Amino acid sequence: MGLPLYLRAWLTTAGLAADPFGFSGGLGPIPLDQRPEGGTGWMASADCGDCHPAQLRQWNDSRHHRAFTNDLFQAGLIAEPMAFCVNCHAPTAPQVAEVLPNLPAYAALAPRGVPGPVPALLPEPRAADGVGCAACHLRDGAVLSAGPEAPAAPHPIRIEPSFGTAAACRACHQFLAPDRPSAPRWWMQSTWAEWQISVPDGDPDCLDCHMKGGDHAMTGAHDLERLRGALEVRPVPGGLRLTAQGVGHRLPTGDLFRAITVEIARGEAVPAASARAEGWEELWRAGRRFSAVEGPDGALHKQPIEDSRLWPDQPVFVPLPDQPGLSWRVRYHYGAPHDLLRGLAPLEAWVLTLSDGRLPLPSR
Numbered sequence: 145m146g147l148p149l150y151l152r153a154w155l156t157t158a159g160l161a162a163d164p165f166g167f168s169g170g171l172g173p174i175p176l177d178q179r180p181e182g183g184t185g186w187m188a189s190a191d192c193g194d195c196h197p198a199q200l201r202q203w204n205d206s207r208h209h210r211a212f213t214n215d216l217f218q219a220g221l222i223a224e225p226m227a228f229c230v231n232c233h234a235p236t237a238p239q240v241a242e243v244l245p246n247l248p249a250y251a252a253l254a255p256r257g258v259p260g261p262v263p264a265l266l267p268e269p270r271a272a273d274g275v276g277c278a279a280c281h282l283r284d285g286a287v288l289s290a291g292p293e294a295p296a297a298p299h300p301i302r303i304e305p306s307f308g309t310a311a312a313c314r315a316c317h318q319f320l321a322p323d324r325p326s327a328p329r330w331w332m333q334s335t336w337a338e339w340q341i342s343v344p345d346g347d348p349d350c351l352d353c354h355m356k357g358g359d360h361a362m363t364g365a366h367d368l369e370r371l372r373g374a375l376e377v378r379p380v381p382g383g384l385r386l387t388a389q390g391v392g393h394r395l396p397t398g399d400l401f402r403a404i405t406v407e408i409a410r411g412e413a414v415p416a417a418s419a420r421a422e423g424w425e426e427l428w429r430a431g432r433r434f435s436a437v438e439g440p441d442g443a444l445h446k447q448p449i450e451d452s453r454l455w456p457d458q459p460v461f462v463p464l465p466d467q468p469g470l471s472w473r474v475r476y477h478y479g480a481p482h483d484l485l486r487g488l489a490p491l492e493a494w495v496l497t498l499s500d501g502r503l504p505l506p507s508r
């Protein structure tokens with residue numbers, strides 16, 4: 145398996161400061177205003193799309209497009225209204241500048257938010273572009289491309305062959321939690337390092353699986369067909385065998401609160417497909433767990449204490465009680481139980497049933 149994760153992770157931190165494409169891992173916005181001709185540098189995705197309609201169409205329905213406006217991120221920003229979050233979910237300087245004055249208004253929307261009148265949100269049309277064309281492609285007035293030369297282009301092009309590889313995804317999909325005084329840093333997301341371990345020769349890379357034929361939809365866990373296909377659930381004697389397949393990193397990967405659970409119900413319970421949990425008992429969970437640790441400064445810091453997510457092609461056996469008539473279901477969680485309790489987004493946005501069934505299990 146090569147270098148251990150923590151060593152690879154350390155190497156990645158060293159690399160972050162010098163990301164060749166200017167992604168900061170949330171430390172700052174992506175500057176767009178260094179063009180020789182001046183100006184704000186802002187260019188909406190629709191403006192690029194006038195001449196690149198195919199990429200615009202694919203990107204339009206993508207999570208990158210919805211990175212700022214989707215319910216789950218909005219709930220996250222209300223709970224933790226930090227510039228850090230905006231630096232990645234609406235990452236260019238003109239977008240961040242639009243959102244920063246609104247952060248107190250976001251904070252005031254939290255269920256236990258600051259008391260008093262809620263400040264009005266300003267319009268955020270630029271932020272609504274999420275991770276748009278300019279965030280990935282536009283640098284110093286030139287358009288980043290993996291090549292080849294495009295002499296017909298009406299705009300300057302900077303050719304960087306490594307832009308056509310995982311290097312173009314790394315600094316946004318591998319980053320540290322925000323710096324807090326005297327707390328050790330940990331990886332908030334580590335998809336790139338997980339990929340390095342799962343696919344040591346680098347083939348396939350992120351683009352082979354997520355951007356086939358240049359497809360800018362770049363789907364992942366919000367593509368239900370892709371998600372369901374990534375987890376094989378097989379009833380076997382004594383329980384269920386779960387295998388992550390066709391993934392190039394852990395399952396779940398990405399956001400820190402993603403999880404997969406195996407649940408059982410006896411008798412009265414909400415239907416297996418329901419987003420509700422009444423009558424269901426959680427038997428097993430693959431995900432990350434955190435605890436609050438008091439730092440030397442007296443403040444509480446979140447620290448990872450366990451990581452039980454699946455690795456590709458390494459089956460895990462989950463025993464089930466031997467009771468005919470018992471129902472089971474396997475669910476994917478986009479957020480943590482505390483997210484559900486805050487009620488900032490509909491329940492259906494947080495959790496999804498991947499498969500379900502009923503005992504008896506096959507016998508030997």
Ligand code: HEC
Nearest residue numbers: 169170216217220221224228229232316317319397398399
């Ligand atoms: C360095 C970039 C970066 C920073 C900084 C960052 N995120 Fe994210 N965030 C991502 C990426 C990449 C994903 C996609 C991974 C995934 O889908 O699980 C993501 C996914 C999410 C999701 C899940 C969205 C969905 O559609 O399911 C939420 C919620 C979220 N982030 C909230 C936050 C909040 C709140 C902060 C600030 C505390 C933050 N993020 C900071 C990159 C970032």
Ligand code: HEC
Nearest residue numbers: 189192193196199200203275276277280290307308312358
């Ligand atoms: C998340 C980053 C990201 C976003 C957002 C993005 N691109 Fe790309 N784009 C890439 C990468 C990486 C490549 C290189 C793929 C390759 O050459 O194999 C690329 C390639 C291209 C190409 C070359 C042809 C092709 O499809 O491979 C065009 C044209 C293009 N992008 C236009 C756009 C436009 C227009 C938008 C906005 C609607 C956009 N891109 C949004 C990352 C992005």
Ligand code: HEC
Nearest residue numbers: 187191192195277278281282287288289294295296297298
């Ligand atoms: C006025 C029309 C126009 C606009 C606006 C425009 N482009 Fe282009 N772009 C072109 C043309 C024409 C080419 C050359 C296409 C070719 O040679 O096949 C090109 C080439 C490219 C390439 C090189 C890959 C390729 O297709 O050959 C990328 C990447 C790209 N554009 C991205 C963008 C992005 C991102 C934006 C917005 C910031 C943008 N373009 C705005 C017309 C435009």
Ligand code: HEC
Nearest residue numbers: 207211217232233312313316350354362363364365366367
């Ligand atoms: C500028 C930062 C940035 C870059 C660069 C970037 N991403 Fe993302 N990506 C994000 C954010 C933020 C999200 C979370 C969107 C959301 O809130 O759902 C995300 C989400 C995703 C998802 C999850 C989609 C889903 O359906 O859940 C995939 C897959 C993905 N990115 C692939 C890529 C690939 C492949 C590349 C490299 C070509 C890349 N990203 C480059 C910021 C980035």
Ligand code: HEC
Nearest residue numbers: 313317336339348349350353364365374390391392397398
């Ligand atoms: C062998 C194919 C493969 C490779 C290589 C691969 N992925 Fe994935 N990825 C998947 C599949 C399948 C899913 C859907 C299941 C899941 O959520 O893990 C996925 C999901 C994701 C998600 C969504 C996670 C979430 O919580 O919503 C992100 C983000 C992502 N991949 C980013 C990347 C990045 C960045 C790379 C490269 C460093 C990469 N992937 C390499 C197949 C792959």
